[in-house]
Amino acid sequence: MSGFEIERKFLVRKDIDFRVRAHTKYSMRQGYIPAKGATVRIRLRDDKGFLTIKGPASLHGLLRYEFEKEISPDEANELLKLCTKPLIEKTRYLIDEGGHTFEVDEFYGDNEGLIIAEIELKKVSEDFERPDFLGKEVTGDDRFYNSHLRLRPFCLWKDELEDYK
Secondary structure, rough: EEEEEEEEEEEEOOOOOOHHHHOOEEEEEEEEOOOOOOOEEEEEEEOEEEEEEEEOEEEOOOOOEEEEEEHHHHHHHHHHHOOOOEEEEEEEEEEEEEOOEEEEEOOHHOOOOOOEEEEEEOOOOOOOOOOOEEEOOOOOHHHHHHHHHOOOHHHHHHHOOOOOO
C-alpha cells in the first residue's frame, strides 16, 4: 500500500482505562534502517512482518508519504538485525470510536510510561469525535515519532511533560 498518510497524534490520559474499549491488540517490535530523506521501518506485529518507508512530514507533521509492504516474519526478523538499536517495543490497541479507529500504543523498555493514540484521516480538515481518553495533541512534535524515541527515549525527557505523569 502506498499513498499519503494524514495522521494526528495525542497523549493518552492515564486516569481513563482505554484498554477495556479495545477490540484488538498486537505485540510489536520495530526498528529503523538508516536512510537519508526517508524513514525505513521494519516491524514485526505478532506473526506478520512489514517494511514501511515514510517521506518527510509536512503541514506541521500532519501529512507524509507512506509505502508499506507485508513481508514474511523470517524476512522481518532478518531485517531487524540490520536496524540501529534499540528496537521499539510496544503493544498496540485498536479502538473504534465515532466512526474512526484509534491506534493506541503503550511503550515498553526505555519508553515505558508513554502511551500515544493516533488517528488516520481521509483529509486534513476532517472532523472526528474526540474520545475522552485523548489528552494533549502532539502531532508534529518530533519527540513522539517512534524513529526519534529510539534515539532519545522517553525516560530521558519525561519530566519535561509536567502534566503527564
